[in-house]
Amino acid sequence: MAPTPTGNRRTRVHVVSDVHGNVRDLAKAGEGADALICLGDLVLFLDYADHSRGIFPDLFGTQNADRIVELRTARRFEEARAFGARLWAGIGSDRGAVIEKAVRKQYAEMFAAFPTPTYATYGNVDMPPLWPEYAGPGTTVLDGERVEIGGWTFGFVGGGLRTPMRTPYEISDEEYAAKVDAVGEVDVLCTHIPPEVPELVYDTVARRFERGSRALLEAIRRTRPRYSLFGHVHQPLVRRMRIGATECVNVGHFAGSGKPWALEW
Numbered sequence: 001m002a003p004t005p006t007g008n009r010r011t012r013v014h015v016v017s018d019v020h021g022n023v024r025d026l027a028k029a030g031e032g033a034d035a036l037i038c039l040g041d042l043v044l045f046l047d048y049a050d051h052s053r054g055i056f057p058d059l060f061g062t063q064n065a066d067r068i069v070e071l072r073t074a075r076r077f078e079e080a081r082a083f084g085a086r087l088w089a090g091i092g093s094d095r096g097a098v099i100e101k102a103v104r105k106q107y108a109e110m111f112a113a114f115p116t117p118t119y120a121t122y123g124n125v126d127m128p129p130l131w132p133e134y135a136g137p138g139t140t141v142l143d144g145e146r147v148e149i150g151g152w153t154f155g156f157v158g159g160g161l162r163t164p165m166r167t168p169y170e171i172s173d174e175e176y177a178a179k180v181d182a183v184g185e186v187d188v189l190c191t192h193i194p195p196e197v198p199e200l201v202y203d204t205v206a207r208r209f210e211r212g213s214r215a216l217l218e219a220i221r222r223t224r225p226r227y228s229l230f231g232h233v234h235q236p237l238v239r240r241m242r243i244g245a246t247e248c249v250n251v252g253h254f255a256g257s258g259k260p261w262a263l264e265w
Contacts, residue, residue: 011150013037014260015251017192017231018123020044021053023109025258030115033262035149039231039251040123040158040192042110043103043168048206048234049256055102060087073206077164103127107134114139119147123192123232124160124167144179146186152226152265155183157191160232161211177215185223188263194230195220195248199238206235220246227263 014033019026021044030036047053051065064087071080088095107130114120116138122128128143135141142156157179162170183189193210194200195217201210210233220228224245234253241248251261 010264011152012262012264013149014262015039015190015229016254016260017041017251018234018253018255019110020047020125020255021106021110022255022258023113025254026110027113029254029260030118033260036115036118036260037154037190037229038114038118038120039190039229040121041125041231042123043106043125043127044255045125047255055099055106058102059091059098072165075164075208081166100127100130104130107131111135111139119149119154119156119190121156121190121192122158122169124169126158126169128158128169144182146183150265152187153185154188154190155186155225157183157189157216160193161213163211173213173215176213180213180215180219183219186225188227188229189216189220189223189225189246191216191228191230193232194236194250195228195243197241197243197248199241200236200248200250201233202237203233204235204237217243220244220248229261229263 012033013035014029015037016029017039018041020041044054046056046065048069051057051069052062057065068080068083111134118139120139120141121143131141143158146153146155159169159171161173161176194212196212196214201212203210220243228246228248229251231251233250236250239250
């Protein structure tokens with residue numbers, strides 16, 4: 001990783017989101033940059049592109065993963081939950097303990113791959129209470145907080161909003177809005193989910209609108225950051241658009257691309 005910026009030298013930051021277990025590329029994501037920013041979703045529960053990968057198929061097999069993806073894609077969420085409940089009942093173990101053990105294994109590998117310095121926030125499939133155990137001294141975890149990098153102020157808001165998917169770190173609209181307000185005016189607003197704009201929240205492969213934040217959209221219009229950076233939507237209809245003075249960028253599905261998005265100033 002490049003040395004800490006000094007004087008008038010330009011600053012380069014690499015940004016990733018939706019890592020979903022891609023440890024190999026994560027270990028190289030900071031090469032040539034002054035800092036790495038991670039916008040969450042480190043955990044891989046189920047890979048919708050390859051149903052053999054993730055915690056779910058490891059426990060229940062690829063055929064069952066095929067079925068639950070089929071149900072969720074069809075938005076038959078109640079059937080998907082009932083199907084999953086039957087599978088978990090067959091294991092006969094504490095579901096939370098089994099998931100936590102698998103997540104811990106993934107976190108140990110991924111946090112070890114973070115370069116120094118890394119600035120990270122949570123995604124909707126992450127488990128925030130576990131992060132302090134794995135984040136080393138070179139990794140700063142921020143949520144509803146700000147940090148200065150190369151003379152610019154970066155604000156971070158983690159997590160997602162509540163959905164029928166019921167992923168681990170979904171919070172209320174009110175709690176999310178309070179974190180957005182706590183960040184205030186920044187040069188770069190870093191979040192896991194997008195602002196609530198149809199073109200930015202629609203996933204062309206899953207064929208559904210993911211949840212974006214209205215509070216985030218209002219903050220962008222009000223505070224006019226230079227950039228709004230986010231992930232969450234793996235195959236968005238539009239990856240980049242302007243909202244007033246702000247360049248809004250989906251930094252990409254890192255698990256699939258293996259390539260960070262670069263910001264230089």
